Amino acid sequence: MAIAFSPIEACADTQPFAECHGVNLSQPLDEETVGCIRSGLLRHGLLLFRGQQAMTPQDEVAFNRAFGWHDDTQREFIFGFGAPTTEHTVSGGAQIPALPEVSVLGNVFLDDYHGIRNTQLASGLGFTYSGWHADGLHDMFDGCPELTTMFNPPGYQSGAGGETYFTSGTRALERMDPEIRRELEHCTVAYIRCPNDEAPDEARRVTPGPAYMTDEGTRRLGWAVNALDPAAGMLDFDLLPEHADGGGRHRPIRTHPQTGEAALYVTPSRAIQLLDVETGAVRHDIEETVDLLSRALLPSALPDTRYEHTWRQGDFVAWLNTTVLHSATDPTDTVGDRLLHRVRLSAPKTRWKDGVYLSE
Ligand SMILES: [Fe+2]
Secondary structure: OOOEEEEOHHHOOOOOOEEEEOOOOOOOOOHHHHHHHHHHHHHHOEEEEOOOOOOOHHHHHHHHHOOOOOOOOOOOOEOOEOOOOOOOOOOOEEEEOOEEEEEEEEOOEEOOEOOEOOEEOOOOOOOOOOOOEOOOOOOOOOOOOOEEEEEOOOOOOEEEOOOEEEEEHHHHHHHOOHHHHHHHOOEEEEEOOOOOOOOOOHHHOOOOOOEEEEOOOOEEEEEEOOOOOHHHOEOOOOOOHHHHOOOOEEOOEEEOOOOOOEEEOOOHHHEEEEEEOOOOOEEEOHHHHHHHHHHHHHHHHOOOOOEEEOOOOOOEEEEEOOOEEEEEOOHHHOEEOOEEEEEOOOOOHHHEEOOEEOOO
């Protein structure tokens, strides 16, 4: 069967995402197939491959490496990224020992699962506690992953909940109030510094925990006392401008070097300030930044606009982190077993300079 793309019905009117048919990802990908999938990813931002019943973790890694968007020298995987440490290797999940590129997330007990032993998985972050983001954007200066993939292996199926939300950053720009867009064109976002970027140490862990989000995951209210219990309220924590010292910085509107399309590229939960792109002066303080980013993203985050992916066994989803934003849903809504594999490899740091992704 020839490779074909069709709109994902649930969001065909609001998102460019597509289902990709005619590919068996458990087989080696030839050059023609890789080329076809690459152009599909660049055109649609997100591709869904259903029925991948025989896919192995090795196949997932092979898919991620097929496009050449990764750093070939990456040896350590922290939260799935290449950071110079072997600490913090677990983030609400586990990594497959022989293939640490593959993180295993969910809520099940695993023993003898691809070498993972005696491990109870617990879902942490969700829509309320982290909201919309791009992987790596708010954690890293450089090497932000171009691609993330997730796979629901056969044998695990949630009864309800556990969806993943997606929205196109490209479409988000079209929906955005033009005045907000014009303002964001002049800005760089300064993010909270984080232990898993260039200098991973505890002193860099400046936030007291997950963000507590409202307005459809676009607006930070504060910091959650307990990421599994909204009733527990928020921590008394003052976020200050200096918490961005040494943190990631990126333009909130980014033009993709291959497609030439601009996209909204932000993680509102971790943003501290908006700085002038030319002078570095503060254009918007902490409060204004929260408000502006929420208003920029909200029209694209609404239930009727976003894509809510309900996971089925054998689903493999691949998306471009640089043009698509995503969010987990709240773990408290999940009924039954949930198990997903995630791969996201750092892009070569030579492709990034000062938060700007260079063309090939
Ligand atoms: Fe993510």
